[in-house]
Amino acid sequence: MALDHEIKSQLIPYLDYIEQNVVLKVSAGSDDLSAKVLEFVREIAELSDKVSVEAATLERTPSFAVDRADSVSGIAFAGLPLGHEFTSFVMALLQVSGRRPKIEDELIEQIKALDIRLDFTSYISLSCHNCPEVVQALNIMSVLNPNISHTMVEGSGFKAEVEAKQVMSVPAVHLNGEEFGGGRMTIEQIMAKLGASVDVSALGNKEPYDVLVVGGGPAGAAAAIYAARKGIRTGLLAESIGGQVLETLGIENIIGQKYTEGPKFMAEVEAHVRAYPVDIIPAQRASKLERKEILELTLNSGAVLKSKTIVLATGARWRSIGVPGELAFKNKGIAYCPHCDGPLFAGKDVAVIGGGNSGVEAAIDLAGTSKHVTVIEFLPELKADSVLQNRLYSLPNVTVITNAQTKEIAGSGKVERITYADRDSGQDTTIDIAGVFILIGLMPNTEWLDGVVDRTRIGEIIVDKHGAASLPGVFAAGDCTDSAYKQIIISMGSGATAALGAFDYLIRND
Numbered sequence: 001m002a003l004d005h006e007i008k009s010q011l012i013p014y015l016d017y018i019e020q021n022v023v024l025k026v027s028a029g030s031d032d033l034s035a036k037v038l039e040f041v042r043e044i045a046e047l048s049d050k051v052s053v054e055a056a057t058l059e060r061t062p063s064f065a066v067d068r069a070d071s072v073s074g075i076a077f078a079g080l081p082l083g084h085e086f087t088s089f090v091m092a093l094l095q096v097s098g099r100r101p102k103i104e105d106e107l108i109e110q111i112k113a114l115d116i117r118l119d120f121t122s123y124i125s126l127s128c129h130n131c132p133e134v135v136q137a138l139n140i141m142s143v144l145n146p147n148i149s150h151t152m153v154e155g156s157g158f159k160a161e162v163e164a165k166q167v168m169s170v171p172a173v174h175l176n177g178e179e180f181g182g183g184r185m186t187i188e189q190i191m192a193k194l195g196a197s198v199d200v201s202a203l204g205n206k207e208p209y210d211v212l213v214v215g216g217g218p219a220g221a222a223a224a225i226y227a228a229r230k231g232i233r234t235g236l237l238a239e240s241i242g243g244q245v246l247e248t249l250g251i252e253n254i255i256g257q258k259y260t261e262g263p264k265f266m267a268e269v270e271a272h273v274r275a276y277p278v279d280i281i282p283a284q285r286a287s288k289l290e291r292k293e294i295l296e297l298t299l300n301s302g303a304v305l306k307s308k309t310i311v312l313a314t315g316a317r318w319r320s321i322g323v324p325g326e327l328a329f330k331n332k333g334i335a336y337c338p339h340c341d342g343p344l345f346a347g348k349d350v351a352v353i354g355g356g357n358s359g360v361e362a363a364i365d366l367a368g369t370s371k372h373v374t375v376i377e378f379l380p381e382l383k384a385d386s387v388l389q390n391r392l393y394s395l396p397n398v399t400v401i402t403n404a405q406t407k408e409i410a411g412s413g414k415v416e417r418i419t420y421a422d423r424d425s426g427q428d429t430t431i432d433i434a435g436v437f438i439l440i441g442l443m444p445n446t447e448w449l450d451g452v453v454d455r456t457r458i459g460e461i462i463v464d465k466h467g468a469a470s471l472p473g474v475f476a477a478g479d480c481t482d483s484a485y486k487q488i489i490i491s492m493g494s495g496a497t498a499a500l501g502a503f504d505y506l507i508r509n510d
Contacts, residue, residue, distance in 0.1 A: 002040035007086070008047065014090055015048040019098035025056035026064040033079065033157050034062035040080055050097070060158065063151070066096050074142040079154030083126030084263075088135040088152065092143075101140045103187060110196050111144045111187075118194070120150040120180070123162060123172040128340035129249055129263050130184040131171040137187035138173070156343060166414055168435065169331040169341050182331045186240040188283030203281065203303035208294055209235040211502045212305060214286050215313030217243025218488050219478025221269045222495030223311040223502075228276035230503050235279045235307065237286060237297070242266040243315045244442070244479065245488055249339045254489060281305070286314075289452050295473055309473045309502040312449070312461060313495060316442035316479040316486070321353060325409030326438075333415025333435045338362040341435070347371050348434035351418050353406055355382035359439040360392050366437065367395045374431060375400045376420050378440075409436055444480040456482050467498030468505070475502050 003011070024041040028034035041064055045051045058065060063078035066089075073096045081089035095101055101108070120138045124131035138150035155162045155170065165174070173180045173190075181193060211227040213220045216238025227234040245251075248262035257265075273280070288298035289310065297305045318336050320326055326334060335341040338361075346369040352359050355377030361384075363375045375382075375392070380403045382389050392398055404420040407428060411417060419430040444459045454462045454470040460483075461469050461476040469476050475498035478491035 002036055002080070002082075003043050008043075011044075011090065012047055014094065015051070017094055017097075017099060018048060018050045019094075021050050021052065021069045022093055022097050023067050023069055024051065024053045024064050025058070025067060026053060027056050027058035027061045029061045031062070036080055037062040037064060040082075044093075051093070060151070060153070060161075062157075066092050068096055068098075072146075074146070074149030075139050076149075076151040077154075078151055079157035080126075081152065081154070084129050084132050085124065085126060085135060085152065085154070088132045088139065091136055092139045095140065095143045101143065103140065107187065107191070108144060110191055111141050111148075114141075114145055114147060114194070114196075116147060117176070118145075118148045119176050120148070121153060121174045122150065123153050123155055123165070123167045123170055123174075125155050125170050125340060125343040127343055128170050128337075129261060130246060130337070130340055132263070133246075134171040134173060134185050134190075137185065137190055140187060141190070156346075162344070166332060168333050168344055168414060169335050170344065171340075172331065184240070184242075184246060186283065189240065192283050200301050200303045203284075203299065203301070203305065206235075206279070206305060207233070209233050209279070209305070209307035210506060211235070211309050211311060211499065212237065212295075212297060212307035213311045213313060213499075214238075214297065215243070215315055215478070215480070216241035216270075217313060217315045217478060217491065218245060218266075218269065219315070219480075219491040219495035219498075220311070220313035221266075221273050222492040223313055223475075223477055223499040224273050224278045225276060226496045226499035227311075227502065228278050230499075232503065232506065233279075234277070235281060235305065236273065237281045237284055237299075237305065239283055239285055241270045241273070241280075241282075244317075247337055248488075251488065253487070287448055289449060289471075289474070291471060291473065309475065309505055311467075311495070311498045311502055312446075312453075312469065312474065312476040312480060313478045313491075313498070314445040314480045316444045318438065319441045319443045321406055321438060321440060323406050323408055325411070325415075329409055329411060329415045329436075332413065333411065334409065335435060335437050336439065338365040338437055341437075342366050342369055345370050345435045349374070349432060350435040350437065351376055351431070351433045352437045352439065354439035354441075355379065355384060355400075355402065356439070356441065357384045357388060358441075359437075360384035360388045362437050362439050363398060364388070364391055364395065367398050371397065373398045374433065376404050376406055376418075377402045378405060378423075379403065442479060442486065446480050463494075463498075465497075466501035466504065467494060468501055473502075473505060473509070475499075475505075 060078040065076040210232035212235040467475040477494035477498040
């Protein structure tokens with residue numbers, strides 16, 4: 001049985017939304033994975049009289065295409081779309097049948113207007129919580145445009161192909177056989193990468209906002225909701241909605257929710273934002289902020305947005321270690337998410353740089369599948385909670401190196417070794433490894449604000465108790481500020497504070 005009783009019971013109501021008959025065209029062999037894929041599609045077909053199965057010869061075996069009876073969608077799944085990808089399969093089933101994708105009309109027309117052949121392949125792991133966003137985006141594009149196709153390849157079922165393509169981080173997207181991009185990407189970001197033009201004039205012609213929020217993480221979302229609830233004109237500029245929370249698998253400290261997962265939580269947050277009249281401007285990045293007669297925000301596209309107040313909620317990114325090889329081997333053995341990329345290093349030696357909670361949790365996670373894990377910590381002792389350290393030291397395939405400075409990550413085309421130095425003796429040590437997970441904290445995304453607002457030594461925006469920054473009318477919230485603690489719930493609270501602070505500023509100064 002490919003689907004357990006609980007999954008089937010959850011699936012059946014969705015199958016009622018299938019509009020036109022769908023055919024699952026299966027290319028299967030005599031191997032165990034083929035047998036599982038056959039079992040999977042047959043069980044799906046048994047649940048709906050609008051789904052049928054037929055044999056086919058596809059590029060990969062085992063795989064199956066999701067087509068209508070009268071047309072080809074271009075969507076295929078190589079391997080089993082279970083785990084986080086089961087939702088991607090269900091959505092593909094519905095959209096191929098005729099259900100309209102939940103994206104803006106303007107974006108739909110942009111996708112339909114693409115008049116070149118685009119054959120996408122996405123390499124994923126079932127434990128990756130960032131992969132479904134990419135898979136679902138490419139599937140939508142395939143449904144809307146006959147020039148586009150997309151095959152999702154589950155890495156553990158196609159190890160030879162993954163290694164031949166040197167896929168060492170997921171999601172990894174190839175276009176027409178060549179590398180296209182990696183990591184989490186929204187459909188807007190994919191379109192931008194394809195060169196889909198942004199109507200700069202339309203952005204520049206927008207009426208000034210009362211509050212313009214910059215950033216789509218928990219702080220930005222909370223600020224947008226609180227501002228919109230005041231009945232004032234609110235905008236939200238974000239490359240994508242979610243922020244660093246999308247990198248978090250298990251969340252157990254959101255008050256009122258015993259457990260949730262980052263992508264699920266932020267999907268609910270996004271739905272909450274969209275329930276209000278917030279003008280969301282996606283796939284854009286701010287590059288300059290200045291005060292003229294009104295605050296003006298220049299975007300990378302050249303467009304200029306105007307607002308009476310601005311809430312900066314640009315969040316943070318993983319801190320880099322700044323050693324030779326770090327940039328060259330990003331996605332070629334250097335990774336940041338053990339949940340997503342850990343399965344690609346099963347049975348191999350890996351290193352984790354960082355001895356805080358994130359680093360030690362990653363090492364514990366990786367120890368379950370990797371051959372050996374070496375933890376490298378700069379300080380004389382680990383900084384992680386004692387309960388995590390106790391668990392780490394109990395694992396037989398983990399080595400902890402403290403008081404060590406990483407000097408170089410090297411290899412030929414991909415990561416093959418790492419060199420560190422003992423900080424007391426200065427002696428260098430080189431070990432052979434296949435992957436490096438870097439988890440040494442976060443850096444605020446505020447470089448573009450240099451000289452605009454006061455910041456700390458490490459770039460955090462300095463705010464007061466109202467969330468106000470040093471430039472009048474500018475407020476800030478979340479991980480980009482000098483908040484003492486970087487937590488989801490604190491970011492959301494600071495977003496609310498900044499929005500209320502902006503509203504109070506408008507009352508007193510507008």
